[in-house]
Amino acid sequence: QKEVEQNSGPLSVPEGAIASLNCTYSDRGSQSFFWYRQYSGKSPELIMSIYSNGDKEDGRFTAQLNKASQYVSLLIRDSQPSDSATYLCAVFIGSNYKLTFGKGTLLTVNP
Amino acid sequence: DTAVSQTPKYLVTQMGNDKSIKCEQNLGHDTMYWYKQDSKKFLKIMFSYNNKELIINETVPNRFSPKSPDKAHLNLHINSLELGDSAVYFCASSLRVSGANVLTFGAGSRLTVL
Numbered sequence: 001q002k003e004v005e006q007n008s009g010p011l012s013v014p015e016g017a018i019a020s021l022n023c024t025y026s027d028r029g030s031q032s033f034f035w036y037r038q039y040s041g042k043s044p045e046l047i048m049s050i051y052s053n054g055d056k057e058d059g060r061f062t063a064q065l066n067k068a069s070q071y072v073s074l075l076i077r078d079s080q081p082s083d084s085a086t087y088l089c090a091v092f093i094g095s096n097y098k099l100t101f102g103k104g105t106l107l108t109v110n111p
Numbered sequence: 112d113t114a115v116s117q118t119p120k121y122l123v124t125q126m127g128n129d130k131s132i133k134c135e136q137n138l139g140h141d142t143m144y145w146y147k148q149d150s151k152k153f154l155k156i157m158f159s160y161n162n163k164e165l166i167i168n169e170t171v172p173n174r175f176s177p178k179s180p181d182k183a184h185l186n187l188h189i190n191s192l193e194l195g196d197s198a199v200y201f202c203a204s205s206l207r208v209s210g211a212n213v214l215t216f217g218a219g220s221r222l223t224v225l
Contacts, residue, residue, distance in 0.1 A: 043216040097212055098167055101154040
């Protein structure tokens with residue numbers, strides 16, 4: 001099993017819709033979870049971090065964590081064309097704080 | 112500007128050459144990383160240093176040698192470059208003692224081996 005898995009997509013949603021991105025991870029001991037956004041040709045930038053079970057909201061973004069199911073998701077409400085990017089799920093694996101990334105989901109928001 | 116800065120941004124070279132990429136951060140972070148992003152956009156960790164000590168050394172050919180002269184700098188030297196080394200190399204830094212350990216990435220160095 002891969003350490004961090006994401007649906008590679010691409011995911012296409014119309015402007016104004018909710019985009020839902022999913023991620024599963026293999027290490028039950030993981031405590032820190034992140035979503036990064038990467039525009040084409042740019043570096044990854046942090047958009048959300050989550051450490052406890054449940055939901056965490058920041059503007060149009062909501063991260064959801066379920067440690068029992070080893071599942072983390074990102075919801076983007078009122079999607080905008082500027083949200084079109086690759087979204088990377090990242091999880092700290094093991095004791096050496098190795099931040100491991102999934103392969104990313106390419107999101108396209110159509111005007 | 113506070114940031115993670117990498118040089119050079121672009122590097123085009125021939126197979127067999129040796130090249131270096133430099134990284135500097137002025138964020139006061141104690142941990143620095145090198146990641147490789149291949150043509151399929153998969154971001155894979157290569158090395159990590161915490162306070163100049165190597166703490167992560169993934170399965171990377173020994174042609175790759177990182178060096179951290181101090182907490183603010185992390186360099187990557189690559190010997191005998193191969194076609195498969197073509198990728199974007201990202202430097203990142205974080206403050207591990209903070210617990211949250213959020214990584215900040217540099218702009219990347221695109222290496223093309225011909």
